[in-house]
Amino acid sequence: MDIKKEGVALYHTVKEKLHEMIEEGKYLPGQQFPTESDLCEKFSVSRTTIRLALNQLKLEGHIYQVQGKGTFVSMPKLEQSVAPYRSFKDHLQGRGQQLESKVLEFTVISADKRLAKTLQIAEQDAVFRIERIRYADEIPLLFSITYIPWKITPGLTKEECSGSLYALIKDKFSIELSHCMESMEPILIDEAISKHLNVPIGAPSFLLNTITYSNSHIPLEYSHEIIRGDRAKFTFERKL
Amino acid sequence: MDIKKEGVALYHTVKEKLHEMIEEGKYLPGQQFPTESDLCEKFSVSRTTIRLALNQLKLEGHIYQVQGKGTFVSMPKLEQSVAPYRSFKDHLQGRGQQLESKVLEFTVISADKRLAKTLQIAEQDAVFRIERIRYADEIPLLFSITYIPWKITPGLTKEECSGSLYALIKDKFSIELSHCMESMEPILIDEAISKHLNVPIGAPSFLLNTITYSNSHIPLEYSHEIIRGDRAKFTFERKL
Structure with missing residues (x-):
C-alpha cells in the first residue's frame, strides 16, 4: 500500500488510512482487527509506527483491545x-x-x-x-x-x-x-x-x-x- | 485547607479545588501560580498528589508552564x-x-x-x-x-x-x-x-x-x- 507523508508524521497517515478503512466498512464493528505484524507488512512501515497508529485509534475509540484475545473494531458512536x-x-x-x-x-x-x-x-x-x-x-x-x-x-x-x-x-x-x-x-x-x-x-x-x-x-x-x-x-x- | 475525599481520588479533589479558585478569580489570567511546595503545604498532601493535580489542570488548559519561569494561569476560553x-x-x-x-x-x-x-x-x-x-x-x-x-x-x-x-x-x-x-x-x-x-x-x-x-x-x-x-x-x- 502506498503511504505518502504529506508533511505529517507517518503514523498519523497510517492511522488516518486505517480509520478510513473502518469507516468504509472494510473492518466491521466487533470484528477482529489485523495484528501488528500483518499491518507492518501491509503498509511497509516499522512496528513502532504501527503501534503509534493503533494507540491513537484506540484512544479515539475506533478500536479496543481484549486482553489475550486481540484488537477489535468498536461500535459506531x-x-x-x-x-x-x-x-x-x-x-x-x-x-x-x-x-x-x-x-x-x-x-x-x-x-x-x-x-x-x-x-x-x-x-x-x-x-x-x-x-x-x-x-x-x-x-x-x-x-x-x-x-x-x-x-x-x-x-x-x-x-x-x-x-x-x-x-x-x-x-x-x-x-x-x-x-x-x-x-x-x-x-x-x-x-x-x-x-x-x-x-x-x-x-x-x-x-x-x-x-x-x-x-x-x-x-x-x-x-x-x-x-x-x-x-x-x-x-x-x-x-x- | 480541608480536603475531603468524597469517594474520588485525592488529586482529583485538589484539582477541582484549584480549578474553583481560578474560576473565582483568586488566581488571575497571566498571573504566576503557586509552586508545588506552596501547594503541598496549603493542602497538606504529598508532592505526588500535587503533581497529578497540576498535570490535570495543565492538560485541561487552565494553567500553563513556561520553561524556567514557572506556572501561570491561562486566559479564559x-x-x-x-x-x-x-x-x-x-x-x-x-x-x-x-x-x-x-x-x-x-x-x-x-x-x-x-x-x-x-x-x-x-x-x-x-x-x-x-x-x-x-x-x-x-x-x-x-x-x-x-x-x-x-x-x-x-x-x-x-x-x-x-x-x-x-x-x-x-x-x-x-x-x-x-x-x-x-x-x-x-x-x-x-x-x-x-x-x-x-x-x-x-x-x-x-x-x-x-x-x-x-x-x-x-x-x-x-x-x-x-x-x-x-x-x-x-x-x-x-x-x-
Whole structure:
C-alpha cells in the first residue's frame, strides 16, 4: 500500500488510512482487527509506527483491545444532535433501547460559594448532590453529578433518581422547565472516572456543564456530565 | 485547607479545588501560580498528589508552564455558541480582534473513494486541499484541512485562501451557501498537530467535521478542524 507523508508524521497517515478503512466498512464493528505484524507488512512501515497508529485509534475509540484475545473494531458512536435537538435517549429509543441510570451517591450538601452563585441560592443552603452513571446498551456512556436545591425538590429520595430528573421535577414537583444553558469542553478521563466508565485513564471525553431554568428563570439544577468520547459524538445543522 | 475525599481520588479533589479558585478569580489570567511546595503545604498532601493535580489542570488548559519561569494561569476560553449561532470570529470581533489565517499547504489532489462520496463527485475528480492554521490573539486556535471540488472554485489560488472561504465562495464564485452539517468529537493532540498548534502531545481537543451545502444541496466543501481544548469551548441554549 502506498503511504505518502504529506508533511505529517507517518503514523498519523497510517492511522488516518486505517480509520478510513473502518469507516468504509472494510473492518466491521466487533470484528477482529489485523495484528501488528500483518499491518507492518501491509503498509511497509516499522512496528513502532504501527503501534503509534493503533494507540491513537484506540484512544479515539475506533478500536479496543481484549486482553489475550486481540484488537477489535468498536461500535459506531451514539449521536446527540444539538440543533435540531435529538438526545442520546431519543437516539436509543429509535432503535428500541433505553438509557439506564445507576445512582452511585445521593447526599445533601451545604452550598459553597460557587454552587450558591450558580443556583442563585444562599451559601449554606441545602442542595441535593446526585452522582450517577448512565448506560446505553448496558455499557457506561456517561458519569454525571447533578445539584438540585432542596427547596426545588424537598424530600427527594435516592430511589426517585434512577430515571429522568427532568420528568421528576415536572411531574412530581409540578415545575415547568423552560430552557437550559450548556457548555462543552474536551477533557481527559482521570483515574476516578476511568473506573466508573471503564475506559483507560487519558482517553478523550466531553465535559458537558448544564444549568436548567424554570419558566420563571429560576435555576432548577446544575450538572456536570463526563461523556465517553469513544461512544458519543454531537452533531448540529446550521443555516448559513 | 480541608480536603475531603468524597469517594474520588485525592488529586482529583485538589484539582477541582484549584480549578474553583481560578474560576473565582483568586488566581488571575497571566498571573504566576503557586509552586508545588506552596501547594503541598496549603493542602497538606504529598508532592505526588500535587503533581497529578497540576498535570490535570495543565492538560485541561487552565494553567500553563513556561520553561524556567514557572506556572501561570491561562486566559479564559474563546466561546463558539452553537445555538443561537455565534462564531469564534464574532466572539473575537466583539472585542476588536481578528481571526487570522495562515495557509500551510495548498494542493490539488485526486478524490479518493471516501472524499468522492462525501463531496458527491466522481473518484479521481480534482479537489483543492487547503491546510491552514487559524490564530486568535496571535496564538494558534485551530488546525484545519478543507477540501473543495475544483469545479466549485475553478482556478482557486493559495493567496485567496488566507481569509474566509465561505466569503470567497459566495463573493468570487457567486454561489449561495445554504447550510452545513457539523459533527463534534473529542480527540487527543498527536505529534504532528502538537507542533502546528504549539500544545503538548495528548492534550484534549475538539475534532469538528463540517460539510457545507449550496442552496441547490450540492456539497461545496468538506473540512476537519482540530480546535485547542485549552483555548475554546462550545455553548448552546436549548428550549425544554
